[in-house]
Amino acid sequence: MDFTVPEALSKDLIEFKQFLKDRVQLQLPGWYQRQEIPADFFREMGDGNWYGIGIEAGRLIKSSALREALIAEELAKISPGVAVAALAQVDLGLIALLLFGSDDLKARYGKSAAGGKTLMCVGSTERMAGSDVAGIEMRARKVKGGWLLNGTKAYVTNGYISDLAVITAVSHPRASRNRRISMYLVDLHAEGVKRKKLTKQVWIPSDLTRLQFTDVFVRQDHLLGHQGQGLQQVLTVFTFSRVPIAAMTLGTAVGAFELALAHAKKRKIFGQTITEFQAKAFEASDFYAKIEAARLMLWKACWKMDRNENFRQESSLAKYLAVEIARSVTAWAADIFGAASVIQEHPIHKFPMDAWASSLGEGTQDVQKLVIFREMMKNYG
Numbered sequence: 001m002d003f004t005v006p007e008a009l010s011k012d013l014i015e016f017k018q019f020l021k022d023r024v025q026l027q028l029p030g031w032y033q034r035q036e037i038p039a040d041f042f043r044e045m046g047d048g049n050w051y052g053i054g055i056e057a058g059r060l061i062k063s064s065a066l067r068e069a070l071i072a073e074e075l076a077k078i079s080p081g082v083a084v085a086a087l088a089q090v091d092l093g094l095i096a097l098l099l100f101g102s103d104d105l106k107a108r109y110g111k112s113a114a115g116g117k118t119l120m121c122v123g124s125t126e127r128m129a130g131s132d133v134a135g136i137e138m139r140a141r142k143v144k145g146g147w148l149l150n151g152t153k154a155y156v157t158n159g160y161i162s163d164l165a166v167i168t169a170v171s172h173p174r175a176s177r178n179r180r181i182s183m184y185l186v187d188l189h190a191e192g193v194k195r196k197k198l199t200k201q202v203w204i205p206s207d208l209t210r211l212q213f214t215d216v217f218v219r220q221d222h223l224l225g226h227q228g229q230g231l232q233q234v235l236t237v238f239t240f241s242r243v244p245i246a247a248m249t250l251g252t253a254v255g256a257f258e259l260a261l262a263h264a265k266k267r268k269i270f271g272q273t274i275t276e277f278q279a280k281a282f283e284a285s286d287f288y289a290k291i292e293a294a295r296l297m298l299w300k301a302c303w304k305m306d307r308n309e310n311f312r313q314e315s316s317l318a319k320y321l322a323v324e325i326a327r328s329v330t331a332w333a334a335d336i337f338g339a340a341s342v343i344q345e346h347p348i349h350k351f352p353m354d355a356w357a358s359s360l361g362e363g364t365q366d367v368q369k370l371v372i373f374r375e376m377m378k379n380y381g
Contacts, residue, residue, distance in 0.1 A: 001303075003299070009067050012067060012070075016074060020078060024075075024079070028079055031082070032205050037085050041116075042116035045086055045089075046114060046115035051090040052065075052067075052090050053090050055110065055111050060094070060114060062095075064306055065244075065303075069247035072086075072251060073247045075251065076247070076250075076252050076254075077254055077255035078255060080249075081202075081206045083251065084203045084248060087245060088120075092121065092122035092237060093164065095237055096166040096234075097109060097110060097113065099236060099237065099240075100233050105221070105224075113164070118163045119161055119163050119164070120166070121165050121166070122165065122234075123165050123166070123211050124153070125155050125156075126138065126152065127152070133168075133231060133235060134231050136151075136169070137170065138151025139151055140171040140184065143217075146222070147184065148215050149169055149184065149186065149216040149217075152211065154210055155209075156208065156209045157209075157361075160209040162188055163188060163189065164188065165186045165188050166237075167183070167186045168182070168184075168234050171227060172228055179229075180228070181231045182226075182229070183224040183230040184218045184223055184224060185222045186213075186216065191216070191217075192213060193216055194212040195210070195211055195212075201353055203354055239312055240305075241362050242315040242318065242319045242363070246301070246319040247322075249326045250294055250295060250298060250326070252326045252351060253287075253291055253294070253325050253329045253330065256348060256351035257284075259337075259348050260329075260333035261275075261284060263336055263337060264284070267336075287325065287328070290328075294324075294325050297317050298318040301318040312371065313375035313376065316371040316375075317368075320365060320368040323355070326355035330351040330352040333348055334348055
């Protein structure tokens with residue numbers, strides 16, 4: 001097995017780092033202060049082909065999973081909050097369109113969304129339905145020419161800025177849990193849609209929004225995939241998105257680790273730098289080993305995805321391991337900076353909170369363990 005990053009991807013990564021330096025890093029303080037990401041960022045990501053899905057010969061095409069993982073890690077190293085907004089666009093919204101949209105819907109929205117001009121999000125979670133995806137209550141009632149949607153989606157990343165939302169709703173209340181839900185592509189500028197931006201302290205400057213739907217009409221041709229298959233479809237979307245969000249979580253860990261290590265090499269306590277204390281040197285070594293282990297699992301998940309093999313277990317393993325190291329190393333990094341870490345404007349301040357947030361997206365740690373266990377038992381007959 002070759003662990004070398006292909007030369008083409010290495011060149012892409014150099015270009016992306018320059019893009020971050022030129023177009024993102026200097027703007028970040030203003031984005032954090034305003035708690036919003038400008039539309040130009042999404043368009044420039046599209047113009048640079050930095051999303052994991054692009055247009056080739058007029059068709060939506062998914063790029064290499066490894067390429068997307070490398071890009072997500074680099075972006076999250078400087079801002080997990082910006083990274084999650086970019087990933088919500090492509091790995092929740094666009095991936096649903098790619099996997100389940102009709103040719104007409106892909107032709108109508110694909111190029112604009114892949115270019116970052118049309119922004120997308122996914123609305124699945126409700127106030128009483130998170131990990132239990134099948135427990136949603138939002139309704140889709142069949143009417144002439146389409147459906148009427150009624151209900152509320154509770155925590156939607158990019159919900160405030162998006163043009164289109166992939167929405168799950170109960171279309172057949174009397175059917176079994178596995179057959180009662182369908183998936184729809186909804187225009188968020190339609191009559192009956194209300195948005196409320198929620199106050200949060202994680203993944204800034206991305207938005208988290210409550211979406212309320214009151215008799216929102218969705219045309220029949222905006223049904224995604226098959227009627228009654230919405231549960232299986234949204235779980236498939238989450239399986240795909242776990243790989244890039246694991247990369248983003250790894251980037252959260254690495255960003256905090258590198259800041260702390262650079263500080264520890266300079267700061268002196270009792271006449272020695274922090275790295276000269278064996279206890280801290282051993283802690284850094286332990287964290288570095290776990291970061292490398294998480295990255296290897298992430299790359300294995302990417303490898304299997306790019307080979308069109310079943311990567312369900314690997315995606316959950318990658319996210320589980322990335323979250324475990326991100327939680328611990330970001331807290332350690334904040335300790336290295338001491339009292340300075342509590343200052344909101346300090347670069348290290350955001351990382352522990354963003355690592356905590358990473359454990360919630362695309363399934364909690366317990367959900368990952370459940371997936372890992374189920375796939376593990378298949379291997380053991």
